[in-house]
Amino acid sequence: MTLKTMPIQQRGFTLVELIVFIVLLAIVAGAFSLSFSQFNRDSIDPIEQHRALQCAKAKLETITLLRFSSTTPVGGLPACGSGQEDAQACGAIVASTLKDDIGDYHGEVDNSLQACSISVSVSEGTGGLAVTGLSSSAAQLRRIEVRATVGSSEVVLSSYKGNY
Structure with missing residues (x-):
């Protein structure tokens, strides 16, 4: 047999x-x-989260740069509700179109930025935080909460503004 x-x-x-x-x-x-x-x-997702964070930071900075109350004088002194001479009582947190103090932004929903929805709430007090060194500390602080939504990403930032 041969192998081919x-x-x-x-x-x-x-x-x-x-x-x-x-x-x-x-x-x-x-x-x-x-x-x-x-x-x-x-x-x-990270792009949407970053964009929501930037929207929230911009709105929070805009609000925190304003005065504490509509009755707070330019420069902040004397602080409203402080009992000092010429000090007026602090104005209530009321939504307003004037936007000259932080309380005016309470309840605002801002959809002016493209694809970014921002809602703001402003409340009195410390939100349960222990604050020392302030007389009637609940009336001396206001909490600002900014909620920004871009797509499916939501960012919530909060800050406290003191009456000084």
Whole structure:
């Protein structure tokens, strides 16, 4: 019995081997495609969170730069409700279009920025925080809370404004 070897031109892959290779290649390509699509879908979240944070910071800074109450004089002295000479009683937190003190922003919903919704609430007191060194500390502080939403991301920032 003699062993016949195939000539070089006739060597190659069988049809079954080619089909198995193509199926395996399709499975690997599908797995990579699925992992990249998951990565791309999640990559937008940090961008939305950062944008919401910037919107909230801008609004909070705008509000905290204003005076404590509508009766607070320019410069802040004498502080309203302090009992000092020429000091007036502090004005209530009332939403207003004037926007000259922090209480005017209470209940405001701002949709003027593109794709960013901002809501503001202002409240009296410390919110349960222990504050020392202030007489009737609840009346000396106002809490400002800014909630910004961009897409599915929401950021809440809060700050306290003192009556000084």
